[in-house]
Amino acid sequence: MATQVVMPKLSPTMEEGQLSRWLKKEGDKVSMGEPLAEIDTDKATMEMQALSNGVLRKILINEGESAPLGQPIAIIGEADEDISELLKHAQAAKPEKSAAAPARLPSDTAPAVEVHTSKDQREQTKSPISTVSEDGRKTEETAAGGRVLISPIAARMAADAGISLSALRGSGPSGRIVKRDVEEAIGSKAKPAALRAVTSTRGAARQAVYEPSAYRDEPLSEMRRTIARRLVTSLGPVPHFFLTTEIDMERAADLRRSLNEIDPELKVSINDVIIKVVAAALIQHPQVNASFRDKTLRYYEHADIGVAVATENGLITPIIRSADLKSLSDIAIEARELATRARARKLKPEEYTGATFSVSNLGMFGIDEFTAVINPPEGAILAIGAMAPKPVARDNQLVIRQTMRVTMSCDHRVVDGAVGAQFLQTFKKILENPLYLFV
């Protein structure tokens, strides 16, 4: 299958490159990873490597000519393949300025699906904003104002090696990218940078759980598009439907009590337990951990849970990022801290925008159950009612159990009835038997 070779981004500040020298001629055999050409960037002359196997069928740009990022500059394919279609597209291709030109390591395999790291999450139509200092180093900033923390030497090493900062994960304090992170990245260039290997909340990956979750976008299928169109016209902007279930909270309450006895300082609340369970359930039902994005559905890798907090000025939902990776104690501490700051109006925008799922708890106000409105573009929200002892039937006996009713509001464009119901089922199952968290 013939592929286009496009002008790659070989340095964080590069916007266009000049083809300095072709290292292969048309008709030459090419294998993945082989140097194809030398390209002059704004910083230095860099080698560009082939990303596929085959034969260099067509060179689209001559030595000495420049092209902006993303513009097709060659075609690689089988020796006898028909590349006319590709050629037509290539010649017609205008220089793109979309975010679809992510930072890529020259030796990346071209992924079938665009995979962005969380840094690019907010940059739908813009490249990362960068300020370039006098000697060319830069700090990458997201549109929302978040900054990449990186030590000066690491920044330089990354720039020199042509590694985009958004492809790096920092192991230093507050997620600072430090020298060894860049060294590792340089050493492991062959590995796809797309998927992060997340293991635990400790050590190297620790900082990751404070960043927005990674995700992938899937284009809407025909069916989805239709449903969306129809639902919007009939039900308003976000087509809600609601699912309710009643949950036996005995074991969850026990868990909370035991934990607080072990460590009184911890002060875990039922809501903390709920968040943890919601997160676990979301990971098992990724179709619910999603949002509607006009042309795509975005499925998140991690559960960034928005926790509704009532403040003087209204409702705000600070986010516990990657709650699926965090321990209950982490969540308890973080939830408390965020709520405090929320009430003090000290939250930063990135701390309350971009949840993948929200939880709203009016139980402390004695509400038995209620329906919550979804925070767009999230796919769903869970409304938690009060926990109270109620008479229920168990094994044909009447017993008093701590019971709680929850109502899930779903965006029908993202979550179907059955999908939502299955999620809720799992949620209930885990909450009724918290040991499922360990399975």
Add this chain to the structure above:
Amino acid sequence: MDNQSTESTGKPRGTTSAAAIIDADMPNGCGTRVADSNMAASEHPTENKETLLDIFRRMLLIRRFEEKCAESYALGKIGGFCHLYIGQEAVGVGAISAIRADDYVLTSYREHGQAIAKGISPEAVMAELYGKADGCSRGKGGSMHLFSKEVNFLGGHAIVGGQIPLATGVAFASKYQQTDQVTLCFFGEAAVNQGAFHESLNLAQLWKLPCIYICENNKYGMGTSLERAMSVQNIAQKACAYEIASEFVDGMDVLAMRHATQRAVERARKENLPTLIEARTYRYMGHSMSDPGNYRTRAEIEKYQERDPIKLFTATLKENDVIDDKQIAEFEAQIKAQVESAVRFADESPEPDSRELYTNVYAAPIKD
């Protein structure tokens, strides 16, 4: 300035004796000697006409120079502090007339008079006051830090009493180097309260150093009168604590000052012993140009102006037929020209080159 000329005018007559000092408060004991220019001729050499006229002219030059400084300061040509010597000329001129060119002088920030008396040209002093490159300290010192290695004028020190240990050290060096140079150290009466004064006098007598400490007691340390600052107001008497020879002198009498200094110089050169001279004097202007002088009355100032040192000396010289009005007028004219020339020189001298900011921080700078 010392002279052994055979042409002497004889003993000067008619100057007021120490007893007529207005607030006479004669200390006794402790080896203090009261200086009196009426003392027996055998005790000190008499001056010839040339020397006397030279002394007179220096005092007048300093007076006119300081008056010009007041003018220049008011015009903004002199910045910072400007401490004037008007009224105290007899102390500086009298004392410095008793030493050699290779002897040293250190003083406080009220130093223009002593600098000129020691031999720094009025041009170089005025240029320094104006902050110009041709100033005697290259514009880096200002009014409070005049220096001239050439005439052995070692500053010009702005911390009250700071010059006293320094002068003691200079005297130490002379003794160490076995020259017979002596060092004059001028300071005001308020400096006597500083620890540095006591530490220095102790060292000078203990180690026998040829340092002559001259306290210019003008009754006021800035706005604080002597009575408000000192439990024992007889400064000459403080020498007792260190067994140092001391003299109490009428600082308005330039010859008394000269003779007292001569005695001290002899003691220093021959015996390497220090002396403390307390010279009672008065400043007619405020502590500095910024001082309105509200702490004294107009009446007091006028009272002291009756004993203006230049007025007194003029009378003495006239009485002894050393000078007449015509001569005085000539001197005034010459001095006027001299002072104006100094101002012109200072005006025309350029500001220091901006690179001078970084020069002379170290004698042996270590390059980066």
Add this chain to the structure above:
Amino acid sequence: MAVMTMRDALNRALREELARDENVFLMGEEVAEYQGAYKVTRGLLDEFGPKRVIDTPITELGFAGLGVGAAMAGLRPIVEFMTFNFSILATDQIINSAAKMLYMSGGQFKIPIVFRGPGGSAYQVSSQHSQALESWYAYFPGLKVVMPSTPADAKGLLKSSIRDDDPVIFIEQERMYGMKGEVPEDADFTIPLGVADIKREGADATIVARSLMVPLALQAADELEKQGVSCEVIDPRTIRPLDINTIVESVKKTNRVVVAEESHPFAGVGAEISTEITERAFDYLDAPVKRVSGADVPMPYAKNLEKLALPGVEQIVAAVREVSYLN
């Protein structure tokens, strides 16, 4: 070459310089007949006589000023402060006279004086006798500040300081007087001021240490070597003017720095070194410059508290690990 204590190395330096130049003389409390409070000046009175080696009364301001005045008139005094704590009494003459005389006289009067003595901590001598004042003196343009950490450095640097035409604050360390080391015996052996010494080469981290901290830094480096971290130890030797270039070259190599000092942290020499590294080698840093300083308290008397107040090998090791992002 001979092995001798730092005390003896200093003694040799004084002896050689007194012999070399007649204008050099030494004064201070107990320097002559008592043979020196710390015996640094032992034997000098016998050899050079009371004109050259002078006992002073307890009159720091007086004899410091006397020294400066003598320097103005052409002598080359060495003024000993029994400890630098007592120099505080003399600061008016050191700072307002010695440091400024050349400048404010427009270059006419240089002050070739050395103020020397032990500074910093001793053993349980409490707050007024344990102060490290080098950053105070280093603050003033016109002064030079020197701190040796080995017997050879002590000898070479003291000789250079005495021969230097500027006022030098030469701060020794009482706790190091007994330290032994090889010392060149050549009477012309000098070490130039303003040149740092790389006491140990390394690749992973730089430790900048002075005086008492140098041996501790070297021990820390040994410890860290076992942990897989190779440390470069740099001893500035002259604090002012500081040889920042040697330090910067090291930072370029290792990307991480720890400054170890027994003085208080605030506005100290470590703060100055840290700032200069940031200004000149920012792009090479993998972590902020870390200081290991003495506790920000007056020195207590109790033995255990005194130990806590001073940095030890463990703190230096921990600091290096921190800037290396280990544990």
